[in-house]
Amino acid sequence: MVFENTINSLKEKYGGYRKNVAATGSGKGLKKMTLIAWIIIMPYILWNIVFWLYPNIVSIPIALFETSLISAKAVFVGLDNFLDFFKREEFRMIMYNMIRFGIIYIPLSLVISMMLALMLNSVKNVALKSFLVISYFLPNLTAGVAYSVIFQKIFDPHSFLTKAISTITGTNIGWFSDTNIVLIPMAIMIVWKSSGYYALLLLANISSIPDSYHEAALIDGAGSFTRFWKITLPMINPTFVIVVIFAVTTFFGMFAEPLMLTEGGGPMLASYTFKMEIFHQIYDRMAVGYGAAVSLVAGIMSYVLVLLIKKFVGKEV
Amino acid sequence: MKSKSIQDNLIGKIVICLLLLWSFINIYPYFYLVIGSLKQDRDFYTSILNFKVLTFDSYEKMFALEELHFIRALFNSLFVAGAVTLATLFFSAITGYAISKLDFKGKSFIANFIIFQWIFTGTGVGFIVVFKLMVSLNLLSTYTALTVPFLMSAWGVFLFSQYFKTIPMALIESARIEGCSEFGIIFRIMIPMSKSVAAILGVFTFMGRWNDLLWSILVIRKPHMMTLNLSIANFVLGGGGRDKPGLIFAATVILTLPLLILFIIYRKQFITGISIGGGLKL
Incomplete structure (x- = not known):
């Protein structure tokens, strides 16, 4: 452990x-x-x-009972809640969305945050550095509802951005109405929100690497890429693992974004998430047992992902 | 050597430009938000640099709009986040004091239990059971449902107990000799000495409650009990945002402002907090 x-x-x-x-x-x-x-x-x-x-x-x-929010009665159904969930279209779409979202979000946020952290580490000017750190932290404070409201208008069909991209590509883009691209604006929004935060986590660790390590490598003639790969990355491995875990498990926490931007995971479930399904079960259907089953599936899945990340990304130093 | 230093200089300038570009990307949406809130709805999609059309109309409409319950929602948000923050600080400080500075039977069990709780946050399913509990106790749409499930924090107890350990025992001994009670020691000596820890725990607790959506949406069913976050979400989801974008933006400015102010005051604690809070709490 x-x-x-x-x-x-x-x-x-x-x-x-x-x-x-x-x-x-x-x-x-x-x-x-x-x-x-x-x-x-x-x-x-x-x-x-x-x-x-x-x-x-x-x-x-x-999770093994069929029980409603408002009645005290509970019927034992064994694993039926789980089996039923696995059979439904919603489950397949959640899995599909998790993969599609991850393919865009994980590399983008990791690359941006790593680059930001490395570049921030080289800034010597104290005032400039503290300004940058503060501005990178800002999006992380903002409520999901607030940034969803803002980005809804930035990606609105009438907005400058949408018009510009539509003109370039020659097609009318409906960011939140096209099943194929709906996760792109969402991923961009969450990259905007979290990359700065990941960068600050990484920076705290990068700046603690003693200069002598890099100096010794420089004398041996190591280039900047080699130094990053052989010194920086292994030295910051514990923090890097945490950042990867945060990035991979982001999907499991997505709730405000699909609720606000795509009216609860639309179009055609193309932005449906675990949290939306749990919410739907316990709020709309009042099926507490079923909701708990979905929640357990999500919990176990994220736990397995965390273990896999620790096994394949984490290193004993 | 000279050409190398010129090259380094150039790379340094490019790096700073890229870093500033990202901070522009980070700040731009807030700028867009503020400008949008100052526009009338018919001008909403005009250029962001068109400063002539700016008015405070949206803010006036926001206060007047019956559906949004703006004042009440703002009060609810402030009250809930404020009460939870104060309670968390209070209970974390006294519990942290007991497990770090008092010697008593069962102490190591309690201390280990709190660490266990802090590290393993649970199955993540617990909130469904708490929700069912709230429903069966008939507590929907009450301040109790919004505050009581969040009054304690294992992380907070841990933070305080770690900090209290650095305060010398002699100080406490001398206070006891003077006849000071244990609560007197906590509130007159320990808490005033640990303002930085209190600030970290306070701002993060406040942020957690202020930004919460899922729990409030579950337990709040009456419009006048909605928090500001929920009230805006509810208004947007009800379709109100389509023809009143300026008004929504104005309310969102108010939603964003308290945390920005807190952040500017406590920015150092925020930055320290991310390495203590974010780095270890998984």
Whole structure:
């Protein structure tokens, strides 16, 4: 597990701290301190039993039931919710969209963010650098609804951009009404939103590589590409893996964009996502069990993708 | 050597141009948004540089429009995001204090549980069960449904406890000798000393609630309880945006503004927060 190191180091810290406290002595009896401490953490514990432990334990079995939001009745259906979902057109379209979206979005966002991070690292001027960092972070703060509203107008049939591209290509482009191209504006929009953020994550790691590594390689006559491939990329591997995971799992989080731009995943499900299907099941059909099943499928799929990325992209340094 | 330095200089200039181009791409949509909000609907698709047609009409219409419930929606958003942020800060600080500075029975179990919670965010299905709980408790369209499921944060507890550990125990001991209660220590000593952590946790919690759409759309069914985000989404989805683009843009400016202001005030904490929050929280 990738977290083992983190957990161990945290345990060491906590363990080490315990000894410290015992050595200094707290000044009050342990019994009294225990009472005070439990009073302080009680709200956290109670809240977590209701809103974290209970939902997470119940969520897996609930997917095996056909149960509605408004009735207490639940019929055990085994794996029927899952099997039914796999058979439906929606599932096939979600898979197809995930691949089409990924083909555009993943390379585009990774290349742009890596280039931005490398270029940002070479900027020496402090004022310019902080301006760039701030402007790259801006899109990441914006609500999905807000940037969807803006990009809806940027890709509107009457907009300057659409008219210009229509004139060049000689065809009338309807960005959000053509099943073949609807994911392109969406991918561009999310690249706009997240590339700067990925670049800042990468930058934090790139700037921590000691200069001496590059200097040594320069003396050996390594070109800039070799240095990037042999020094920078391996050194930033942990962050790079995280950025790849973010990019690959973006599709699983898409909700506001299809809802706002294509009226819930249209045309003909060409921009339908997992979140849209979960929302449709639990909001429109009130089928809680079915929604949980879809949600579990999405969760397992993203987890498998994360493991694959860690296996094939991640390196032990 | 001289030709090489000229070449490097040129590459440096190209790099800066490319970087500035991306920041232009990042900023342009906001510029487009502000200009669009200042146009009347009939001028909406005219050139962005046509400054003569700008008015504040859309903002006036936005306040007047019954369907949008603008003032109420803005209040709801501010109230929900603000209340959740304050509660998260409060509970994270006291819980973080207990697990980092107090010695008590069961401490290591609780500390490990919080770390486990922070790292494994759960199946991601939990919110459906919480939603069903809200429905069965008849809590739809209430502030309770919007706030209570978000009051605590394992990440927040973790952040505070890590920071509190750097504060020397002697300070706490001397406060105890002076007769200060544990809550007094938390609020008079610990929190004032950890403003930077509070700012990171605060801005990210506020952002999470302010930008939330899925949860609010699920639990809010009454127009007057909608948050600003949901109210705008609802208005656009209802078809209202087609003939009133200026008005939608004006409301979106207001939706974007609070986070921009927070970001400008706390930009350092935001940038630090992405490496603590984004880098490790998977």
